[in-house]
Amino acid sequence: QSVLTQPPSASGTPGQRVTISCSGSSSNIGSNTVNWYQQLPGTAPKLLIYSNNQRPSGVPDRFSGSKSGTSASLAISGLQSEDEADYYCAAWDDSLNGRNWVFGGGTKLTVL
Amino acid sequence: EVQLVESGGGLVKPGGSLRLSCAASGFTFSSYSMNWVRQAPGKGLEWVSSISSSSSYIYYADSVKGRFTISRDNAKNSLYLQMNSLRAEDTAVYYCAREVYDILTGYLIDYWGQGTLVTVSS
Numbered sequence: 001q002s003v004l005t006q007p008p009s010a011s012g013t014p015g016q017r018v019t020i021s022c023s024g025s026s027s028n029i030g031s032n033t034v035n036w037y038q039q040l041p042g043t044a045p046k047l048l049i050y051s052n053n054q055r056p057s058g059v060p061d062r063f064s065g066s067k068s069g070t071s072a073s074l075a076i077s078g079l080q081s082e083d084e085a086d087y088y089c090a091a092w093d094d095s096l097n098g099r100n101w102v103f104g105g106g107t108k109l110t111v112l
Numbered sequence: 113e114v115q116l117v118e119s120g121g122g123l124v125k126p127g128g129s130l131r132l133s134c135a136a137s138g139f140t141f142s143s144y145s146m147n148w149v150r151q152a153p154g155k156g157l158e159w160v161s162s163i164s165s166s167s168s169y170i171y172y173a174d175s176v177k178g179r180f181t182i183s184r185d186n187a188k189n190s191l192y193l194q195m196n197s198l199r200a201e202d203t204a205v206y207y208c209a210r211e212v213y214d215i216l217t218g219y220l221i222d223y224w225g226q227g228t229l230v231t232v233s234s
Contacts, residue, residue, distance in 0.1 A: 002156055033218035037157075044207060044224040045157065051217035088157055092219040099171055101147065101159035101221065 003028065004089050006104035013112045017077040020107045022089035024070050028102050032092040034072040036065055039086040039106075048087070049074060076109075084111045114138040114223045116208045121228030128198050128232070134191040134208030134225055142166075142186035145211040147221060148193050150204035150230075158204075161193065162211065176202075198232045205229050 005023040012018040022034065034052050037045035047056050049065035052072065064075045072091075076083055089104040120132040132148070148160040161172045161182040170182055181194040191208055205227040212220045 033220075035220055044226050046224070047220075047222050050220050050222070054217065056222075090157070090221065099162070099169075100173065101149070101162070101219075103149075103157040103159065106156040 002105035003093065003102035004091065004104035006087075006089060006107045008105065009108045009110065011110040011112055012076075012079045014079055014081065016079045017075060018079060018109065019076075020074045020087055020089075020109070022072045022074070022104050024072075024091060024102070026070060027095050028070075028091040028093040029067065029072055030070040031094060034065065034067050035090045036063075036072075036074045037088045037090065039088065041085070045088060079111055081111050084109055114210065116210065116223060116225035118206065118208050118225045118228040121206065121230045123231045123233065124198055125234050126199060126232055129194070129196045130198065130230060132193040132195065132206055132208075132228060132230070136189045136191065136208075136210075139210070141184075141189040145169075145213070146184060146191045147209045147211055148182060148191075149207045149209050149221070149224075150202075151207070151227070152201075152204040155204075160206070163191070195230070198230075200232050203230060203232050 036049035038048045039045045052067040053065045062078045086106045088106045093102045115137045117135045124130050145164045147162040150160050163170050163182045179197045183192045207227045208225040209221045210223040212222050
């Protein structure tokens with residue numbers, strides 16, 4: 001059971017806009033920034049969005065992120081076939097046990 | 113170009129040990145905290161352990177505490193994970209990952225290695 005909650009799947013047709021949610025708590029999303037990763041089949045995760053809504057160099061502006069309270073979301077507009085991948089949210093967690101990273105369970109995006 | 117290259121994975125029997133290595137290049141290794149993150153087959157990402165730049169701060173997930181030991185050698189630009197008392201549930205791809213902190217952007221894992229597969233089976 002992952003600390004951050006994501007829907008297991010999402011889908012859309014080319015050109016559509018899809019959103020993926022990520023729900024946490026006050027010790028993680030509520031008090032720290034959220035990062036999103038894209039993982040293509042058989043490859044390592046790649047940073048997609050950092051600090052809630054910032055895109056690293058090279059990431060298309062079709063990808064955007066937002067955060068409100070203890071939840072965050074990733075939006076992909078103008079969906080393309082190459083966007084078919086697993087998407088993970090992540091945040092630092094300041095718990096009583098010390099510091100640790102927490103991840104969402106991942107959302108498998110299918111482009112129909 | 114930042115590069116993280118893991119090695120040391122393989123097949124090991126339950127109760128056995130394995131030592132993973134991660135060779136870093138393309139950045140000043142001694143300035144960054146580093147992490148190990150794993151991914152069981154068909155499953156999501158799970159943080160395993162982290163170590164600060166000077167090894168002053170070390171943290172473990174509850175699932176590996178007391179069995180795994182993270183370490184680093186800044187002179188060799190290398191990160192390690194000593195895994196003892198391995199269990200079937202430790203079977204996963206293990207990724208080495210760089211961590212960045214900035215007061216404006218917060219904490220961030222920005223680069224990942226390609227991963228090394230650890231299989232625990234009799």
